[in-house]
Amino acid sequence: MLKISNLHVQLEEEDKVILKGVDLEVPAGEVHAIMGPNGSGKSTLSYVLSGRDGYEVTAGTATLDGEELLGLEPEERAAAGLFLAFQYPVEIPGVGNLTFLRTALNAQRKARGEEELNAAEFLKIVRAKAKALDIDAEMLKRPVNVGFSGGEKKRNEILQMAVLEPRMCILDETDSGLDVDAMKLVSAGVNALRSPDRAFLVITHYQRLLDHIVPDVVHIMADGRIVHSGGPELALEVENNGYADILKSAGERV
């Protein structure tokens, strides 16, 4: 489903190369995790996939079901079925969560040539999704993310994912503010949305997240490349021994 080949990325502003040939394939139905030391380029990879400004792709490709993503606008990527959890955590005072979600969903439907949903149709869908995920519908009436606790933001993220029904979900769980409860929320959401025609890429600075979301494959990123891949046991190895041994046997300098 997601196929990244030889991806090289540098900063636009300065001559700094961050991704140095990332190769990664995530097939439909699977959950892959990326771990790696701080500064190895994990977040940069997710930013580049989301189409954020400031990064220059100097080589390589990233396709979703064969469609090249890298030249597309962020909303075109969404229409292609890509969802990045961190794309929508911003606070938007004055805009209700429901309105925001409906706008996002309709933009996606429009780009796909589908009918837009009216308020009533949308409400029905979103209520059903919230219920299935055990999310309090009260949250839907509040302005987007304003005053949301860390846990509520996570809940909202999962709800956005459920409503937008992306084929490929990318979550970048940085180490800020993800307490045990938030971690459980995210993993329950991901596990509930797992399906044979949807794939997940979970980027995490935490081994513990992977106790709850058991990935099919764990990739280790170091110095701008995927240097090692393995099963879920790899996450445990990292927790117990850190990265040094893995990087050493992968031939990286440590």
Ligand code: ADP
């Ligand atoms: P990770 O998520 O694995 O911790 P990042 O992708 O955040 O790594 O960062 C990779 C490297 O690129 C780091 O050395 C970081 O300082 C640098 N970097 C990323 N984005 C920028 C930026 N916009 N300006 C300067 N340096 C950056």
Ligand code: MG
């Ligand atoms: Mg970092």
Ligand code: MG
């Ligand atoms: Mg990061």
